[in-house]
Amino acid sequence: MYEGPRQVNVERVPDALIERPTDVLVRITTTNICGSDLHMYEGRTDFETGRVLGHENLGEVVEVGSAVDHVRVGDVVCIPFNISCGFCANCEKGLTAYCLTTNPEPGMAGAAYGFAAMGPYDGGQAELLRVPYGDVNCLVLPDDAKEKQNDYVMLADIWPTGWHATRLAQVEAGDSVVIYGAGPVGLMAAYSAVLRSASKVMVVDRHPDRLAKAEEIGAIAIDDSRMPPVDQVMELTKGLGADRGCECVGYQAHDPQGHEHPNMTLNDLVRSVKFTGTIGVVGVFVPSDPGSPNDLYKQGEIAFDYGMFWFKGQTMANGQCNVKGYNRALMTLIHEGKARPSWVVSHELDLDDAPRGYEHFDRRDLGWTKVVLHPGK
Ligand code: NAD
Numbered sequence: 001m002y003e004g005p006r007q008v009n010v011e012r013v014p015d016a017l018i019e020r021p022t023d024v025l026v027r028i029t030t031t032n033i034c035g036s037d038l039h040m041y042e043g044r045t046d047f048e049t050g051r052v053l054g055h056e057n058l059g060e061v062v063e064v065g066s067a068v069d070h071v072r073v074g075d076v077v078c079i080p081f082n083i084s085c086g087f088c089a090n091c092e093k094g095l096t097a098y099c100l101t102t103n104p105e106p107g108m109a110g111a112a113y114g115f116a117a118m119g120p121y122d123g124g125q126a127e128l129l130r131v132p133y134g135d136v137n138c139l140v141l142p143d144d145a146k147e148k149q150n151d152y153v154m155l156a157d158i159w160p161t162g163w164h165a166t167r168l169a170q171v172e173a174g175d176s177v178v179i180y181g182a183g184p185v186g187l188m189a190a191y192s193a194v195l196r197s198a199s200k201v202m203v204v205d206r207h208p209d210r211l212a213k214a215e216e217i218g219a220i221a222i223d224d225s226r227m228p229p230v231d232q233v234m235e236l237t238k239g240l241g242a243d244r245g246c247e248c249v250g251y252q253a254h255d256p257q258g259h260e261h262p263n264m265t266l267n268d269l270v271r272s273v274k275f276t277g278t279i280g281v282v283g284v285f286v287p288s289d290p291g292s293p294n295d296l297y298k299q300g301e302i303a304f305d306y307g308m309f310w311f312k313g314q315t316m317a318n319g320q321c322n323v324k325g326y327n328r329a330l331m332t333l334i335h336e337g338k339a340r341p342s343w344v345v346s347h348e349l350d351l352d353d354a355p356r357g358y359e360h361f362d363r364r365d366l367g368w369t370k371v372v373l374h375p376g377k
């Protein structure tokens with residue numbers, strides 16, 4: 001439960017319940033801490049205290065509403081972070097991250113579990129989770145679900161999101177790809193680029209443990225604390241720049257409060273991707289909200305060299321991942337033994353230990369790459 005900036009506690013809360021006939025109730029067995037949780041955790045959003053976090057969830061169905069046809073009690077399901085209805089104009093087109101009905105805020109699109117500005121839904125870092133429109137929002141997993149739960153849980157968000165980054169960047173076989181960020185999302189983008197037959201995958205960060213993970217899958221690690229990353233990419237691409245680029249960091253990269261990375265990923269991408277190259281941005285950038293006490297650094301107003309971007313004739317695409325568009329295909333790769341996204345996991349903790357997981361993951365302490373929580377472990 002979120003209690004305020006850098007404060008989460010494990011508290012006893014009322015059990016989640018079936019509230020509508022289309023709901024499914026899931027007993028959570030696996031739930032991840034995500035870099036996106038840190039937007040709330042670090043107090044950059046107006047997320048209310050007393051709310052439960054957690055949008056990367058997997059568990060066993062324990063109850064279904066009277067209007068649920070497909071999902072059954074006993075099914076093990078992975079739950080995409082996007083809560084979508086399946087019947088609005090955006091869902092019909094597969095743009096389930098931009099569902100027009102599940103976010104009750106006027107003018108908003110898209111909803112998620114345990115997330116600021118994404119509707120009132122509780123998260124799954126808990127024992128029970130209510131899943132609205134259960135037939136739409138549960139991916140029923142195959143019979144190896146329990147033994148591969150740390151793989152399948154990555155289908156809730158970070159693997160489809162990493163895959164989405166490479167799709168937005170139009171990665172094709174033989175391409176060279178530069179990825180900014182070796183957090184879990186960047187690592188999954190690198191993994192996706194490798195699976196999509198990129199010829200060279202370069203991953204930029206400065207945390208040696210995260211860069212080492214990238215090397216584990218055959219990517220080239222670029223330590224930006226050693227030398228400007230653009231220079232390193234240029235050296236590796238004979239001065240041409242990478243064919244494709246992925247942004248997997250987000251606005252917190254240049255957070256003057258954290259000042260971990262004062263350089264700007266968008267500019268670095270434009271500079272390290274070739275003329276006419278393509279860039280996919282999945283790192284989160286949030287709109288400015290001048291009235292908000294949290295808008296300390298005009299979050300949405302990014303000083304980005306549009307002129308250089310234009311001059312190089314590049315294309316950029318961005319946004320949240322429409323998880324449902326990818327997760328069934330990626331599930332099949334796991335089931336058939338062609339992919340094992342759990343290689344990104346560094347720690348498996350009991351739910352009671354979640355505050356410790358947040359603390360280390362937030363500080364990016366050495367070795368804390370991806371934390372998986374197992375309620376009732
Ligand atoms: P993370 O914070 O663990 O990882 C970010 C990494 O970027 C860190 O390792 C950090 O050292 C590195 N970094 C910071 N500044 C950098 C810079 N200037 N250049 C290169 N690397 C830099 O988070 P994560 O879980 O990997 O998530 C990354 C981003 O993706 C977050 O913004 C998250 O909210 C977002 N995200 C988006 C979606 C989506 O649907 N689009 C889904 C999930 C997560």
Ligand code: ZN
Pocket residue numbers: 034035036037055056081157158
């Ligand atoms: Zn996430």
